[in-house]
């Protein structure tokens with residue numbers, strides 16, 4: 001899922017400083033699961049901002065709504081009525097959600113309440129870790145399902161750098177060495193022989209360096 005974290009109340013307050021009536025929009029999918037932008041977080045932030053503005057003697061009215069997915073036009077229809085009442089919209093969705101709302105309401109300021117971080121998994125309660133950078137040419141089959149593009153600090157595709165200490169990465173000892181994990185995984189699935197294959201240079205043309213990417217699946221179009 002997409003993992004995001006909330007901007008501070010101080011930053012959010014400053015972003016909407018000039019507005020008197022604002023719509024806060026939560027998203028019911030990834031950012032709800034990662035406790036950053038669901039109904040609960042929208043409600044807590046609304047309360048905090050209202051209190052802070054009241055103390056500043058500059059009150060603000062905040063409307064609230066949480067829709068199922070901000071990145072899907074189908075659900076954005078629900079915003080039409082509350083958005084028409086507000087001077088500005090604050091999206092608690094990921095960066096895609098913020099931009100989808102901005103395209104839907106071209107005459108309205110739309111702001112991000114979150115910092116979108118990465119594609120990751122819930123490791124343990126309230127701890128998420130990055131697992132994929134969306135490179136567009138998945139190579140996990142070579143590495144026993146552990147991604148060195150994302151998890152090796154040097155993005156090495158043909159073995160470790162040799163700097164790890166007791167299974168920890170030399171760049172950040174808080175992280176396991178991705179190549180240690182790859183070795184252990186390949187060993188446990190009986191594929192250690194893969195370490196002898198030379199992985200060719202990665203085709204980065206499928207990644208993000210050429211600008212925003214687009215997928216069209218004609219077989220699903222009507």
Ligand code: SF4
Pocket residue numbers: 131132133134135136137138139140147148149150
């Ligand atoms: S190889 Fe690319 S697509 Fe596959 S997990 Fe790594 S970053 Fe994601």
Ligand code: SF4
Pocket residue numbers: 151152153154155156159160161162163164165168169170171176177178179180
């Ligand atoms: S120690 Fe391991 S994870 Fe860290 S940069 Fe070297 S090979 Fe990559």
